[in-house]
Amino acid sequence: MNFVPIDQLKEGMKLDRDVYLYDYKTCKVAMLRSGQILTSAYIQKLSELQVLGAYIHSDEKQGTQRLPQPPSPIKRELKEEAISNLENVFDMFDKNAQNINISHINQTLNISKKLVTALKHNKNIELSIANLKIYDDYTYNHSLGVSILAIAIGLSMGLKTKELYDLGLCALLHDIGKMSIPIEIIAKPEKLTPEEYEVVKQHPYKGAEFFLKHKLANKTVCAGILTHHEKYDGSGYPNGLRGEQIPLFGRIIAVADVYDALTSVRPYRKPSSPTEVLEYIMGGSGTAFDVHIVEAFLKKVSPYPVGSCVKLSNGEIAIVVGQNDCHPLRPLVRLLSAPDQVLDLYYGRENLSLVIENACNIATDDLESPEEEDDPVIE
Numbered sequence: 001m002n003f004v005p006i007d008q009l010k011e012g013m014k015l016d017r018d019v020y021l022y023d024y025k026t027c028k029v030a031m032l033r034s035g036q037i038l039t040s041a042y043i044q045k046l047s048e049l050q051v052l053g054a055y056i057h058s059d060e061k062q063g064t065q066r067l068p069q070p071p072s073p074i075k076r077e078l079k080e081e082a083i084s085n086l087e088n089v090f091d092m093f094d095k096n097a098q099n100i101n102i103s104h105i106n107q108t109l110n111i112s113k114k115l116v117t118a119l120k121h122n123k124n125i126e127l128s129i130a131n132l133k134i135y136d137d138y139t140y141n142h143s144l145g146v147s148i149l150a151i152a153i154g155l156s157m158g159l160k161t162k163e164l165y166d167l168g169l170c171a172l173l174h175d176i177g178k179m180s181i182p183i184e185i186i187a188k189p190e191k192l193t194p195e196e197y198e199v200v201k202q203h204p205y206k207g208a209e210f211f212l213k214h215k216l217a218n219k220t221v222c223a224g225i226l227t228h229h230e231k232y233d234g235s236g237y238p239n240g241l242r243g244e245q246i247p248l249f250g251r252i253i254a255v256a257d258v259y260d261a262l263t264s265v266r267p268y269r270k271p272s273s274p275t276e277v278l279e280y281i282m283g284g285s286g287t288a289f290d291v292h293i294v295e296a297f298l299k300k301v302s303p304y305p306v307g308s309c310v311k312l313s314n315g316e317i318a319i320v321v322g323q324n325d326c327h328p329l330r331p332l333v334r335l336l337s338a339p340d341q342v343l344d345l346y347y348g349r350e351n352l353s354l355v356i357e358n359a360c361n362i363a364t365d366d367l368e369s370p371e372e373e374d375d376p377v378i379e
Helices: 040-048 076-094 102-120 125-130 139-157 161-173 176-180 194-200 203-213 219-227 248-262 274-283 291-298
Strands: 002-005 019-023 028-032 053-056 309-312 317-322 332-335 342-344 356-359
Touching (some): 019 040, 076 102, 102 139, 102 161, 139 161, 161 219, 161 248, 203 219, 219 248, 248 274, 274 291, 317 342
Antiparallel strands (some): 019 028, 309 317, 309 356, 317 332
C-alpha cells in the first residue's frame, strides 16, 4: 500500500483504503470504497473536493498500473546522494580523523542547500512530512529525516536562506558523535543502565568537539550539535542549559529529533503514531521544548488532513474540513449528524470539552460515478 498524491493518481489504480468525501456545495458525505478502481471522473471529483490523495493497492499482479514512489519531500537521487555523503562523513569521524577530507563536509553543506531549495518549492510540505517514514530506520536516514524536519521548521519561522543552509548542515551532522559509542549500547534492545546512559550522553559533546577541533564547521553549527539534547526547562544534557541559553539550532533540532526518533522503529521499542508524538511534543511545549518552535513545527504537520473521518469524544462522527495551524489536533470538523454545522475544536468555546478520539471508518453509500449522475455525492 502506497499513499499517492492527487496529482499522481491515474486511471486503473485500485484503492486500498476507503476515501471519504465532503461536498462543500451540497453538505453531503459519501465515499469511494477500498477496492474501487479509479476512473478519470473519480479522480476529477477527488480533486474538486480538495482530497490530497489516496492509498493505492501496490500489487501489480492485480492489473494496476505501476505506482509512483510514496510522496517524499525530496527526490530519490538527492536522498541517495545525502546517504552516501553521510556514510563518508560518519566513517571519517569513526576513524578518528586519520584521513580528514574537507570535501566531504563541503558536499554535506551542498546537500543542505539542495534540501532547502527542494523544501522551498514543495507545495505539499505537510503531506511530505507526514510520510517521512518511507525511509529505513537507520542512523543516516534518521539524520536526513531530522534535517528535512528542521529545515521545514526554519522555513515556518522565516529564517534567512544562509541560516537554513547552516541549520540543515547542523541537523545532518547532529548525531555523528554516536559513532564514538560502542555498538552494543546503541543497539541494546532493552533499557540502558545508568552507566550506559552516561556514555550515550557524551555524543553531543564528541560530535561538536570533532568539528571544532578540525575546523570543519562554524561555531553556530557546532553549538547546535552540542545542544540538541538540551531541554527548555534545563533538564537536558550535556550542560543543563535552559530557555534561550540554548542556541536556536539546538532548540529546533530538539523538536525535529524527537519527532523522527519516536515515529521510527528502535531496537528497544515499536514506533509511536505521528498523532501520539505530536501530543507528546505539544505536552512538552514550554518545558522540554521552546513554545515558538513547537508552534512553527505544528504549522507543518497535519495528523488529521482535510477529508479525514474522525470520532469525537461525545461519540459523534465528523469529517475534517479545515485546520487550525496553532493546534493541528483540534481542527474544524463537520458532523455527519448535522452536516450544515461546522465545529471549531480550538476557537469554539462550546467545543473545548470535545477531543478527537481517533480516526475512523463509517458506513455510507458508495460514491456513484460522476459520469452516471449529475450529483454524485450521497448522504
